[in-house]
Amino acid sequence: MTTRLSHLFLRTLRDNPVDAEVASHRLLVRAGYIRRAAPGIYSWLPLGLTVLRRLEQIVREEMNAIGAQEVHFPALLPKEPYEISGRWKTYGDGIFVLGDRKSEEVEPRVRRPNYLLAPTHEEMFTLLVKDLYSSYKDLPVNLYQIQTKYRDEARPRAGLLRGREFVMKDSYSFCVTDEDQHAAYEAHRAAYVRIFDRLGLPAVPVAADNGTMGGSASEEFLFPCDIGEDTFVESPGGYRANVEAVTSVPPEPEAYDDAPAAVVHHTPGTDTIQTLVDAANAHHPRQDRPWTAADTLKNVVVVVVTPDGERHVAIIAVPGDRDVDFKRAEATIGSTLGIEGEISVEAAESEDFARHPGLVAGYIGPGMSLDAAHLGKDSATGIPYLADPRIVSGSRWITGANQSDYHVFGLVAGRDFTWDAPIESVVVQDGDPAPDGSGPLSTRRGIELGHIFMLGRYFSEVLGLKVLDENGKQSTVAMGSYGFGVTRALAALVEANHDDRGIIWPAAVAPADIHLVATGKGSEVFEAAEELAQQLEAAGLSVIYDDRPKASPGVKFGDAELVGVPTIVVVGRGLADGNVEVKDRRSGQAENVTLTGAVAHLVERAATLR
RNA sequence: CGGGAUGUAGUUCAGUUUGGUAGAGCGCUCGCUUUGGGAGCGAGAGGUCGCAGGUUCAAAUCCUGUCAUCCCGACCA
Numbered sequence: 001m002t003t004r005l006s007h008l009f010l011r012t013l014r015d016n017p018v019d020a021e022v023a024s025h026r027l028l029v030r031a032g033y034i035r036r037a038a039p040g041i042y043s044w045l046p047l048g049l050t051v052l053r054r055l056e057q058i059v060r061e062e063m064n065a066i067g068a069q070e071v072h073f074p075a076l077l078p079k080e081p082y083e084i085s086g087r088w089k090t091y092g093d094g095i096f097v098l099g100d101r102k103s104e105e106v107e108p109r110v111r112r113p114n115y116l117l118a119p120t121h122e123e124m125f126t127l128l129v130k131d132l133y134s135s136y137k138d139l140p141v142n143l144y145q146i147q148t149k150y151r152d153e154a155r156p157r158a159g160l161l162r163g164r165e166f167v168m169k170d171s172y173s174f175c176v177t178d179e180d181q182h183a184a185y186e187a188h189r190a191a192y193v194r195i196f197d198r199l200g201l202p203a204v205p206v207a208a209d210n211g212t213m214g215g216s217a218s219e220e221f222l223f224p225c226d227i228g229e230d231t232f233v234e235s236p237g238g239y240r241a242n243v244e245a246v247t248s249v250p251p252e253p254e255a256y257d258d259a260p261a262a263v264v265h266h267t268p269g270t271d272t273i274q275t276l277v278d279a280a281n282a283h284h285p286r287q288d289r290p291w292t293a294a295d296t297l298k299n300v301v302v303v304v305v306t307p308d309g310e311r312h313v314a315i316i317a318v319p320g321d322r323d324v325d326f327k328r329a330e331a332t333i334g335s336t337l338g339i340e341g342e343i344s345v346e347a348a349e350s351e352d353f354a355r356h357p358g359l360v361a362g363y364i365g366p367g368m369s370l371d372a373a374h375l376g377k378d379s380a381t382g383i384p385y386l387a388d389p390r391i392v393s394g395s396r397w398i399t400g401a402n403q404s405d406y407h408v409f410g411l412v413a414g415r416d417f418t419w420d421a422p423i424e425s426v427v428v429q430d431g432d433p434a435p436d437g438s439g440p441l442s443t444r445r446g447i448e449l450g451h452i453f454m455l456g457r458y459f460s461e462v463l464g465l466k467v468l469d470e471n472g473k474q475s476t477v478a479m480g481s482y483g484f485g486v487t488r489a490l491a492a493l494v495e496a497n498h499d500d501r502g503i504i505w506p507a508a509v510a511p512a513d514i515h516l517v518a519t520g521k522g523s524e525v526f527e528a529a530e531e532l533a534q535q536l537e538a539a540g541l542s543v544i545y546d547d548r549p550k551a552s553p554g555v556k557f558g559d560a561e562l563v564g565v566p567t568i569v570v571v572g573r574g575l576a577d578g579n580v581e582v583k584d585r586r587s588g589q590a591e592n593v594t595l596t597g598a599v600a601h602l603v604e605r606a607a608t609l610r
Numbered sequence: 611c612g613g614g615a616u617g618u619a620g621u622u623c624a625g626u627u628u629g630g631u632a633g634a635g636c637g638c639u640c641g642c643u644u645u646g647g648g649a650g651c652g653a654g655a656g657g658u659c660g661c662a663g664g665u666u667c668a669a670a671u672c673c674u675g676u677c678a679u680c681c682c683g684a685c686c687a
Binding site for chain 2: 011013014015016017018019021039087090091093094119120122151153154155157162209218229326327344346451453455481483517519520521522550551552553554555556557558559570572573574581
């Protein structure tokens with residue numbers, strides 16, 4: 001059916017919406033694809049829904065192609081499965097919760113949440129398989145759904161790129177053996193590569209943090225883009241990883257047999273790395289080269305905050321030219337320190353220092369000798385002491401002497417001090433070496449469009465998903481989880497495909513194959529355009545036909561470019577010579593084609609675009 | 611949760627400093643003209659100025675409170 005602009009529920013906007021910062025948000029609203037309903041929540045108009053459905057269909061086809069089967073869960077779920085998995089608590093404020101009428105336990109009109117709007121569905125998939133399958137013969141199985149998900153984002157932004165309601169494809173693989181699980185993972189990985197290929201989106205897989213649910217392998221598909229919220233690194237040799245997942249390359253340990261004993265120097269007014277380096281060079285210079293920040297050991301006081309609000313102080317030692325990335329620290333510090341739950345890492349505040357009088361701000365150090373350790377679980381202070389992998393045995397440092405205005409010079413790691421555990425926590429910098437030896441890293445921003453990972457057996461364990469194996473024994477099922485942000489990908493497509501006039505859809509998801517514009521006086525152009533539209537539809541092309549009788553040519557051209565269908569056909573002044581104009585939206589190039597040959601030409605063109 | 615900003619017509623904004631009873635562009639309706647790059651003329655519709663108090667003869671404008679939204683950061687399997 002030809003879409004007629006005279007009837008289409010569409011109103012394009014000439015002004016940019018005041019709340020839209022990024023291109024995709026601006027253009028999708030201006031071109032009449034979506035409307036904001038609430039912060040981070042959008043309504044879909046006819047054009048937007050068409051594109052969304054086409055995008056979903058591509059994902060569906062590629063999921064079906066790897067043998068995954070589509071199911072559909074409710075978005076509204078009871079809280080019990082999430083309580084069992086622990087995520088009712090660990091997700092915290094991140095989920096929308098609500099109470100039904102039976103939840104009025106305390107007094108009327110006060111409801112206690114006993115339902116949630118699902119942020120993701122691991123629990124439900126796991127329980128469904130548990131419900132129906134009980135034999136190894138039933139596995140492996142891959143299930144997926146394309147669902148609306150809800151997350152109560154603290155700060156929704158950038159239109160569809162970070163919403164509180166969004167469409168996501170999530171699939172899950174259930175296998176008896178790790179080998180099968182690995183195969184399911186690889187199949188999903190290949191399917192994602194094909195999806196991005198069909199969309200023409202240059203999203204790349206990067207090594208990712210496994211997160212709090214454990215698991216062994218994890219990759220994110222990031223679309224490189226300056227407005228992206230994720231930072232990843234890449235090397236010339238092809239190593240790619242999210243900054244949260246990068247591992248450092250430590251230097252070789254040094255021999256220290258001939259290292260002189262550490263010395264304490266009076267270093268007044270040196271409570272920052274810079275003042276310390278300046279003072280060291282001024283009053284205690286070394287022979288061969290000046291001291292730099294990299295010669296100092298910075299002991300950063302952090303606080304690990306538990307979901308209950310408990311504050312555990314810890315100290316992370318890093319070279320003085322480096323900063324601690326709290327987010328990276330968060331990934332592992334909980335398990336390192338044996339603190340359970342979804343923790344966060346923050347900078348220590350004065351109240352934290354107040355509880356640990358042994359910490360002299362600006363002059364903190366591990367102590368002068370192993371016998372008199374100042375930091376560490378077994379030390380005088382009892383404060384856990386973690387160190388960056390760059391601090392290797394034999395490395396020598398200038399660091400605090402735990403007394404105001406005094407520093408130790410020549411403190412040797414492994415000889416004079418030690419630490420409870422290593423930790424990856426420094427901010428990754430351009431030029432750091434890739435862990436696989438493939439060259440120096442450079443950082444880029446990206447939009448996370450997909451995340452695939454092997455979940456291991458966490459959910460199947462806590463929810464009791466076991467099958468009988470071939471020996472008749474209970475075997476806990478291994479799971480994989482694979483997310484794909486459908487609405488986010490739609491926005492990313494606009495980020496990747498637009499110019500200052502509007503959207504330029506790839507043919508694979510465009511709301512139509514042809515945007516047909518009739519312009520001119522008299523009924524001839526409209527009659528000719530009408531007939532052309534019918535012939536194009538009969539030839540299998542979808543058409544948006546601008547049949548508005550009163551709109552001026554400028555308005556029609558402007559709208560066509562804003563809406564972004566890849567091929568614009570103009571029936572107008574050329575008609576007197578038997579011609580129509582075919583314009584490529586992306587290049588802007590136009591050519592005249594005879595009216596009689598137009599259908600054949602456009603069918604051929606559409607075939608090359610697809 | 612910190613920092614910044616803004617709430618006036620469908621929309622984008624002016625008006626607030628200096629209080630005097632509501633404005634413009636775009637969009638929308640009607641008529642005539644116009645039709646290859648966001649047309650012209652004429653006539654219209656449309657607003658509890660976020661909300662609640664207060665000051666005042668009089669509040670969009672001043673004061674207090676409150677709510678909401680946006681941006682930056684924190685947060686974000």
